[in-house]
Amino acid sequence: xxxxxxxxxxxxxxxxxxxxxxxxxxxxxxxxxxxxxxxxxxxxxxxxxxxxxxxxxxxxxxxxxxxxxxxxxxxxxxxxxxxxxxxxxxxxxxxxxxxxxxxxxxxxxxxxxxxxxxxxxxxxxxxxxxxxxxxxxxxxxxxxxxxxxxxxxxxxxxxxxxxxxxxxxxxxxxxxxxxxxxxxxxxxxxxxxxxxxxxxxxxxxxxxxxxxxxxxxxxxxxxxxxxxxxxxxxxxxxxxxxxxxxxxxxxxxxxxxxxxxxxxxxxxxxxxxxxxxxxxxxxxxxxxxxxxxxxxxxxxxxxxxxxxxxxxxxxxxxxxxxxxxxxxxxxxxxxxxxxxxxxxxxxxxxxxxxxxxxxxxxxxxxxxxxxxxxxxxxxxxxxxxxxxxxxxxxxxxxxxxxxxxxxxxxxxxxxxxxxxxxxxxxxxxxxxxxxxxxxxxxxxxxxxxxxxxxxxxxxxxxxxxxxxxxxxxxxxxxxxxxxxxxxxxxxxxxxxxxxxxxxxxxxxxxxxxxxxxxxxxxxxxxxxxxxxxxxxxxxxxxxxxxxxxxxxxxxxxxxxxxxxxxxxxxxxxxxxxxxxxxxxxxxxxxxxxxxxxxxxxxxxxxxxxxxxxxxxxxxxxxxxxxxxxxxxxxxxxxxxxxxxxxxxxxxxxxxxxxxxxxxxxxxxxxxxxxxxxxxxxxxxxxxxxxxxxxxxxxxxxxxxxxxxxxxx
Amino acid sequence: xxxxxxxxxxxxxxxxxxxxxxxxxxxxxxxxxxxxxxxxxxxxxxxxxxxxxxxxxxxxxxxxxxxxxxxxxxxxxxxxxxxxxxxxxxxxxxxxxxxxxxxxxxxxxxxxxxxxxxxxxxxxxxxxxxxxxxxxxxxxxxxxxxxxxxxxxxxxxxxxxxxxxxxxxxxxxxxxxxxxxxxxxxxxxxxxxxxxxxxxxxxxxxxxxxxxxxxxxxxxxxxxxxxxxxxxxxxxxxxxxxxxxxxxxxxxxx
Numbered sequence: 001x002x003x004x005x006x007x008x009x010x011x012x013x014x015x016x017x018x019x020x021x022x023x024x025x026x027x028x029x030x031x032x033x034x035x036x037x038x039x040x041x042x043x044x045x046x047x048x049x050x051x052x053x054x055x056x057x058x059x060x061x062x063x064x065x066x067x068x069x070x071x072x073x074x075x076x077x078x079x080x081x082x083x084x085x086x087x088x089x090x091x092x093x094x095x096x097x098x099x100x101x102x103x104x105x106x107x108x109x110x111x112x113x114x115x116x117x118x119x120x121x122x123x124x125x126x127x128x129x130x131x132x133x134x135x136x137x138x139x140x141x142x143x144x145x146x147x148x149x150x151x152x153x154x155x156x157x158x159x160x161x162x163x164x165x166x167x168x169x170x171x172x173x174x175x176x177x178x179x180x181x182x183x184x185x186x187x188x189x190x191x192x193x194x195x196x197x198x199x200x201x202x203x204x205x206x207x208x209x210x211x212x213x214x215x216x217x218x219x220x221x222x223x224x225x226x227x228x229x230x231x232x233x234x235x236x237x238x239x240x241x242x243x244x245x246x247x248x249x250x251x252x253x254x255x256x257x258x259x260x261x262x263x264x265x266x267x268x269x270x271x272x273x274x275x276x277x278x279x280x281x282x283x284x285x286x287x288x289x290x291x292x293x294x295x296x297x298x299x300x301x302x303x304x305x306x307x308x309x310x311x312x313x314x315x316x317x318x319x320x321x322x323x324x325x326x327x328x329x330x331x332x333x334x335x336x337x338x339x340x341x342x343x344x345x346x347x348x349x350x351x352x353x354x355x356x357x358x359x360x361x362x363x364x365x366x367x368x369x370x371x372x373x374x375x376x377x378x379x380x381x382x383x384x385x386x387x388x389x390x391x392x393x394x395x396x397x398x399x400x401x402x403x404x405x406x407x408x409x410x411x412x413x414x415x416x417x418x419x420x421x422x423x424x425x426x427x428x429x430x431x432x433x434x435x436x437x438x439x440x441x442x443x444x445x446x447x448x449x450x451x452x453x454x455x456x457x458x459x460x461x462x463x464x465x466x467x468x469x470x471x472x473x474x475x476x477x478x479x480x481x482x483x484x485x486x487x488x489x490x491x492x493x494x495x496x497x498x499x500x501x502x503x504x505x506x507x508x509x510x511x512x513x514x515x516x517x518x519x520x521x522x523x524x525x526x527x528x529x530x531x532x533x534x535x536x537x538x539x540x541x542x543x544x545x546x547x548x549x550x551x552x553x554x555x556x557x558x559x560x561x562x563x564x565x566x567x568x569x570x571x572x573x574x575x576x577x578x579x580x581x582x583x584x585x586x587x588x589x590x591x592x593x594x595x596x597x598x599x600x601x602x603x604x605x606x607x608x609x610x611x612x613x614x615x616x617x618x619x620x621x622x623x624x625x626x627x628x629x630x631x632x633x634x635x636x637x638x639x640x641x642x643x644x645x646x647x648x649x650x651x652x653x654x655x656x657x658x659x660x661x662x663x664x665x666x667x668x669x670x671x672x673x674x675x676x677x678x679x680x681x682x683x684x685x686x687x688x689x690x691x692x693x694x695x696x697x698x699x700x701x702x703x704x705x706x707x708x709x710x711x712x
Numbered sequence: 713x714x715x716x717x718x719x720x721x722x723x724x725x726x727x728x729x730x731x732x733x734x735x736x737x738x739x740x741x742x743x744x745x746x747x748x749x750x751x752x753x754x755x756x757x758x759x760x761x762x763x764x765x766x767x768x769x770x771x772x773x774x775x776x777x778x779x780x781x782x783x784x785x786x787x788x789x790x791x792x793x794x795x796x797x798x799x800x801x802x803x804x805x806x807x808x809x810x811x812x813x814x815x816x817x818x819x820x821x822x823x824x825x826x827x828x829x830x831x832x833x834x835x836x837x838x839x840x841x842x843x844x845x846x847x848x849x850x851x852x853x854x855x856x857x858x859x860x861x862x863x864x865x866x867x868x869x870x871x872x873x874x875x876x877x878x879x880x881x882x883x884x885x886x887x888x889x890x891x892x893x894x895x896x897x898x899x900x901x902x903x904x905x906x907x908x909x910x911x912x913x914x915x916x917x918x919x920x921x922x923x924x925x926x927x928x929x930x931x932x933x934x935x936x937x938x939x940x941x942x943x944x945x946x947x948x949x950x951x952x953x954x955x956x957x958x959x960x961x962x963x964x965x966x
Contacts, residue, residue, distance in 0.1 A: 037819035090906030103848035605751035610737030658779030
């Protein structure tokens with residue numbers, strides 16, 4: 001039988017109808033639908049078990065413990081470690097960046113040497129040979145600028161300098177610097193910390209304690225504990241400063257005062273306390289009292305600061321009537337204030353009898369060093385880096401032959417940054433240990449990239465502001481992704497080869513030694529009890545010295561509640577008497593929230609969306625001023641303006657905000673990078689360059705908070 | 713797809729204490745990295761960014777020195793009567809699961825953006841660009857939320873994967889996955905918030921903190937009079953902040 005036309009059509013039609021009764025067309029349609037859901041051109045999510053490991057953040061100055069999530073053994077995200085006292089599960093945007101910044105386009109991927117104005121990759125051996133030759137030739141003319149002086153890695157650099165016969169170790173500016181210098185001038189021993197947890201009335205003099213200042217995550221947790229959700233608050237907070245910033249926003253009261261007048265404000269409050277009979281056992285009590293009673297009367301302070309005398313009286317009354325008042329001095333931009341202003345703020349704590357008391361100011365002991373010859377953090381912090389560089393730039397101080405730059409970006413992060421960068425140029429051989437290609441690294445002769453937090457051993461030791469000593473271990477969770485090394489290990493090896501052996505072969509071994517030393521001192525592992533609870537009187541938990549290293553590896557913190565007894569503490573009345581508060585028609589206030597990173601990190605890539613378009617818009621910086629100030633200078637919302645100071649200028653757009661006091665322009669810091677990567681470059685301007693580095697009367701330290709500015 | 717009010721036995725809800733929010737942005741960053749939102753080189757054009765969690769700055773409108781400022785973190789409200797669901801022509805978004813989280817099914821979304829127009833909270837975002845991570849940074853993509861191409865709408869889902877994880881953990885522990893204890897399921901934003909300004913839990917479970925908080929006299933919801941019945945509550949003791957939660961007439965009581 002042949003296949004005729006009719007049979008063929010019947011077969012085809014029958015087949016077609018028949019397939020409808022099979023799963024084939026439905027399966028094909030389903031496959032097509034699934035195919036349209038595959039987007040092969042975008043990255044896939046990873047596979048593998050999700051595990052968690054603990055470490056601590058080195059990029060974030062608040063030293064938070066981290067809980068890092070790993071998928072298939074690779075880090076994917078960083079959270080706060082709920083068991084860590086400086087975190088309690090909270091994390092700042094910088095701490096959260098520790099994972100993705102491993103892959104930042106700005107990372108320096110290999111050691112590099114500058115040749116003919118350009119960088120070329122070299123090996124670690126070549127770099128070490130060159131560095132040793134330069135260091136040998138320089139002798140004791142070696143200096144170091146560090147952004148991390150508290151930890152054991154800081155000790156390594158300090159001990160190396162000491163072996164070379166140099167004491168030129170400088171810390172990048174923060175509030176820890178003026179606090180160390182100020183407390184020293186007062187005759188204090190130890191480092192100051194603020195027990196916010198146990199205070200019931202907190203007066204914040206400028207310090208941005210919930211953002212850039214010290215242990216800001218811990219501070220926020222302490223603040224949070226005084227305001228239980230749905231219940232009445234147990235502590236009052238007042239913020240004095242030129243701008244109602246993130247710290248001021250949640251405080252119960254805002255006292256608008258220019259940065260340069262914070263010291264005068266403190267002494268104006270002291271006038272009321274003295275009048276009410278407050279006193280302190282300081283040797284210069286009489287001098288202090290006389291100074292305040294003559295120079296800081298309510299009328300004089302009101303005339304200088306613009307703060308109503310009634311407000312001063314009410315602040316003093318609140319402090320005096322509180323059970324556990326606390327005054328925290330500082331600056332709204334977490335840098336630029338002087339030891340004089342710190343002393344003025346501290347004088348209130350002395351008058352209120354709040355030294356070494358729960359909920360007051362605590363003098364913390366320095367922890368023992370494991371590298372002989374290393375200076376204490378306080379000694380280093382008390383030095384004046386901008387003053388030193390300015391002096392080098394002006395030719396008054398001889399430039400060192402070799403400069404180490406560690407975890408710091410002085411070409412960007414100092415006042416008069418243009419002049420500071422020019423001063424750095426005078427140093428013949430500069431070595432950067434930067435993990436990222438920052439502005440300073442870009443002008444160095446050698447870049448020896450440091451491994452990032454998640455790739456190295458390190459530690460976080462008693463960050464500024466904490467009311468207890470602490471040590472948290474930073475341990476590697478991944479092998480270095482690029483050809484980087486732990487700087488401390490590299491320095492230890494270099495020192496050994498130069499016959500300057502520092503005592504340990506590696507940072508890991510030094511950290512184990514440190515843990516062994518700490519295990520012998522009074523302290524405990526924060527787990528069952530937190531240090532602020534022990535400060536308040538709770539019994540310290542039992543401590544197992546043998547298990548300390550294991551506890552540190554598990555991400556727990558070793559803590560110590562120690563108070564250094566003070567003998568001979570004074571008001572430094574002579575320093576205060578020399579203070580001459582500057583007045584300016586228009587002054588600057590810096591806003592430095594953590595979402596803009598630090599000068600050493602640049603703008604963390606994932607933080608850009610968290611930066612509002614009232615700080616940065618289409619590449620332009622936006623500055624804030626209130627309507628009265630704007631009117632005076634003929635500005636309105638969105639107006640273009642140029643701010644000038646210290647021989648430099650910055651273009652900006654105006655944003656009218658009534659949360660800035662009259663006569664002040666609030667500028668966003670952290671922008672205007674010329675190095676790093678596309679996430680940081682070409683965004684706004686660096687307002688530090690228009691901040692004038694001037695000398696504080698009575699202390700000769702450099703100050704730049706509240707510096708004068710002109711609008712063009 | 714339904715315009716009707718949806719009720720479920722479990723109702724996951726967020727309570728934000730505005731008086732404790734410092735506006736630091738940690739919640740925004742945690743949300744982005746947890747949910748695989750690629751970093752953007754120019755994120756200052758807020759019409760193009762993907763901010764499932766967005767922090768708004770509120771002002772009381774007064775002149776210096778009476779001025780005050782507050783910060784309002786805004787995730788998806790997971791409305792009981794969501795405006796976005798009935799307008800979706802392809803059922804890419806729905807409220808059909810216990811817990812009351814409004815879903816968003818990226819492969820189904822055709823990018824028409826009706827839902828964005830309908831949402832009174834601006835909680836929905838359209839991906840204008842394919843997600844691009846800098847070289848190597850794609851290794852930090854999490855397995856929690858699928859990546860999305862350009863052309864679809866996305867939004868906060870209360871870190872729904874964490875709910876699944878919490879249920880799995882309960883099953884492994886031999887406990888009831890449908891009766892999780894307070895704190896067993898917490899979105900990333902709540903976990904990382906340094907001031908503890910946010911609380912999360914089952915709004916219907918008296919054992920959960922949010923049960924009481926959402927009933928506090930200081931609690932309110934955004935645009936409550938639209939009857940969207942949001943599962944996100946805000947708390948404040950400041951009257952001027954509360955007044956900004958809805959369009960009140962000058963003499964009307966908030």
